[in-house]
Amino acid sequence: MTLAITTQLDCKGLACPMPIVKTAQAMKTLRPGERIEVLATDRGALKDFVAWAKATGNRLIEQTQEGEVLHFVLEKKGVTL
């Protein structure tokens, strides 16, 4: 079963590495399998989220762009409910 997005995080206007740090903080509050949606405008986030997900084992589920706003959906690692 796929869980709905439980948390939203607005990192628009924040410079690197703030989106990653804020996401890492927010991820702490999630349970395994829960998802977070992150919005960012820092172009560096494109590469950073891919690398971060790979390094931490959390899954990058979705990555889209609308105008200048980058949109990521990440899922906390662990047993999916």
Add this chain to the structure above:
Amino acid sequence: MPARVIVLGGGVGGTLAANLISKELGAEAKVTVVDATGMHLYQPGFLYVALDQANALWLTRDERTLLRKQVDLIVDQATMIDAVAQTVTLARSGTLSYDYLVLATGSRLDRDAVPGYADTHDFYSLDGALRLREALRRFEGGRILLGVAGIPYKCPPAPVEFVLMAEEYLRKRGVRENSSVTLLSPLNRAFTIESASKLVQPIFDRRGIGLTTFFNVESVDAKARTVTSLEGETAEYDLLILVPPHKGAAVVMDSGLGDAGGWIPTDRNTLAHTAHERIFAIGDATDLPISKSGSTAHFEAPIVASRIASFIRGTAPKAVYGGRVMCFLETGGGRATSLRFDYAHPPVPPQPSRLWHWAKWIFNRAYWVTVPQGRVG
């Protein structure tokens, strides 16, 4: 009657803005600086003190000696700002009224936000730098870790500079062979700016400096001598140095003029408070997504001074801030590089050389007689 300009904070930005407004407007303005200590600190020197390359003497000056004689200095703590009544309340000296207010209130260290912080060291205050210097002098080998415990923090290159300079320090002391030096980076590279990261990575490799990626420090266990990250990793240390979490000034937070972290919502070009046109912000105090550094404050102060002078004279303000920042980055071995950038242009750092090291050294020495007075642009 002269216009009343109050500047809160006697650091780089506040001192320079006050001097420039006074110089520009002469008798048309009464400029008052309010500073809690009356001592001006040259914070870039902390790094050199911690690594035993400089003593603490040259890092402080009496703020009065750096201000034009026409500028008043009140040594007191501002406790409340009323942006509607246009007043500032001080802890001991009553309430002052302003026509224009400059918030150059800097940032505060929030060491208590990290569980176990007491067992760690930092070079983000003079006391911290002196304590770290003692710890390094006694250090006989082991694992040195440097981690970042909160973002944003002052002087983004400082962690990289520290590990590069510490590695050199250990070699000179003859304890490098039984030691390791590791940077715990919040990202997947040594430095936020990619071009600078690419420049320093080969130096890390050549000198055997470790890099642990995506390690945002969350807590310290003093008994076990371990540090744990938000990402859930744990690392063991013998000497742990942290960049402490930073937050905005108490007076900004208490007056409802900042965001959750105490940073002032600031227009990126005019440097005015986004909700109060007669309040401007400079340096660390702003919420702008650029470096918190003396150089940022140095480049912002003339913009704020020029805009305030225009408003007081009733002319249209022309000066705008383009995000200009300039940092030196020491790479050890008497070499350094420089990072120069603005909102539109990312930095292209030159290869580290002796030239930039000497440029930084000269800047450090000449600071007291140039920057606060507005003699270098």
